[in-house]
Amino acid sequence: MLKLPGLIDPHVHVREPGGTHKEDWATATQTALAGGITTILGMPNTQPPIFDEATLNLSLDSAKDKAHCDYGQYLGAGPDNADIVAGLANKAAGLKMYLDSTFGELRLDDMSLWTPHFQKFPKTFPMVMHSESRTMAAAILFSAIYDHPIHIAHVSLKEEILLIKAAKEKGIKVTCEVCPHHLFLTSDSPLPNLGEGLGVRGRKEVRPRLATQEDVNALWENMNVIDCFATDHAPHTIEEKDSETPPPGFPGLETILPLLLTAVSDSRLTIPDIIQKMHTNPRKIFNLPEQPETWVEVDENETYEIKAENQFTKCGWTPFEGWKVKGKVKKVVLRGKTAFEDGKFLVQAGYGKNVRA
Numbered sequence: 492m493l494k495l496p497g498l499i500d501p502h503v504h505v506r507e508p509g510g511t512h513k514e515d516w517a518t519a520t521q522t523a524l525a526g527g528i529t530t531i532l533g534m535p536n537t538q539p540p541i542f543d544e545a546t547l548n549l550s551l552d553s554a555k556d557k558a559h560c561d562y563g564q565y566l567g568a569g570p571d572n573a574d575i576v577a578g579l580a581n582k583a584a585g586l587k588m589y590l591d592s593t594f595g596e597l598r599l600d601d602m603s604l605w606t607p608h609f610q611k612f613p614k615t616f617p618m619v620m621h622s623e624s625r626t627m628a629a630a631i632l633f634s635a636i637y638d639h640p641i642h643i644a645h646v647s648l649k650e651e652i653l654l655i656k657a658a659k660e661k662g663i664k665v666t667c668e669v670c671p672h673h674l675f676l677t678s679d680s681p682l683p684n685l686g687e688g689l690g691v692r693g694r695k696e697v698r699p700r701l702a703t704q705e706d707v708n709a710l711w712e713n714m715n716v717i718d719c720f721a722t723d724h725a726p727h728t729i730e731e732k733d734s735e736t737p738p739p740g741f742p743g744l745e746t747i748l749p750l751l752l753t754a755v756s757d758s759r760l761t762i763p764d765i766i767q768k769m770h771t772n773p774r775k776i777f778n779l780p781e782q783p784e785t786w787v788e789v790d791e792n793e794t795y796e797i798k799a800e801n802q803f804t805k806c807g808w809t810p811f812e813g814w815k816v817k818g819k820v821k822k823v824v825l826r827g828k829t830a831f832e833d834g835k836f837l838v839q840a841g842y843g844k845n846v847r848a
């Protein structure tokens with residue numbers, strides 16, 4: 492058995508409030524545990540979005556009752572809530588800024604709307620950017636001008652990882668995360684069409700979009716520039732994905748670790764890389780408390796096929812359907828209690844703790 496520390500996923504769409512047919516605080520945290528993850532940070536693009544004290548409490552109250560693993564909740568940056576979110580910083584995972592369009596209403600189009608957030612949000616709490624391509628370059632410039640650390644979500648392009656590398660070399664306080672789907676899939680990957688419906692086209696929709704093989708290669712070649720692996724677990728039901736207007740997003744909590752462990756067995760990655768990018772670095776970047784007596788036991792040699800029907804997420808599909816992977820999560824111990832073992836969840840809803848409590 493391989494023993495890993497409790498893994499951290501700083502980018503999860505929990506979908507509660509407002510989208511609980513896709514996922515909720517109970518299923519998101521169970522799904523996390525099944526994937527070997529003991530802390531998730533929830534994104535604010537819910538319905539309503541999390542952007543002030545009332546909406547923050549709406550999410551945190553549900554999480555308190557329902558979470559099976561530890562958690563935090565991000566605030567969303569809006570056009571006129573810079574003072575409000577700055578005042579709530581110590582209760583939240585961090586501030587999420589949507590600088591490019593994606594699923595949900597939160598979006599800051601005009602750069603003049605970014606300024607008050609960079610000026611007011613405390614420097615000791617993380618600011619996470621959804622910023623693609625040239626928008627990312629602008630976010631890095633803001634970070635330099637206002638001397639505010641930023642974390643770039645879901646880096647997918649060669650031009651992005653190279654710019655982040657150059658910014659780090661200049662001493663700009665930028666960190667970043669990469670998602671498994673941008674490491675293992677390209678825009679040409681055939682996604683299996685499960686069941687009826689329009690299938691492939693909608694299943695492929697994700698933001699940032701799947702990129703080219705050259706982009707994927709650049710991410711692997713610059714592994715030392717990547718601070719964290721994050722799932723961007725963004726569950727939408729199979730019916731929604733196969734509809735005429737498919738929302739973007741992939742589930743990922745249950746597939747991240749087996750995919751990365753398979754890369755280890757193919758000598759493309761090491762176990763210390765996984766520990767650094769899913770435990771040590773995210774703990775530091777997001778200021779997360781230690782979880783005493785917490786570990787994950789993995790059977791490194793068990794090979795199996797990824798199948799949606801065996802997953803715990805509510806969404807009912809995975810872009811990695813049918814992939815053969817090596818490495819199965821057997822047991823997760825969270826703060827002294829076995830929380831997951833052999834496919835069973837063993838702690839009560841509400842056992843999960845708010846990382847900012």
Ligand code: NCD
Binds near residue numbers: 699723726
């Ligand atoms: C996310 C979602 O569905 O909430 N979708 C996605 O494609 N990643 C939003 C996001 O993170 O951009």
Ligand code: ZN
Binds near residue numbers: 502504534723725
């Ligand atoms: Zn996301």
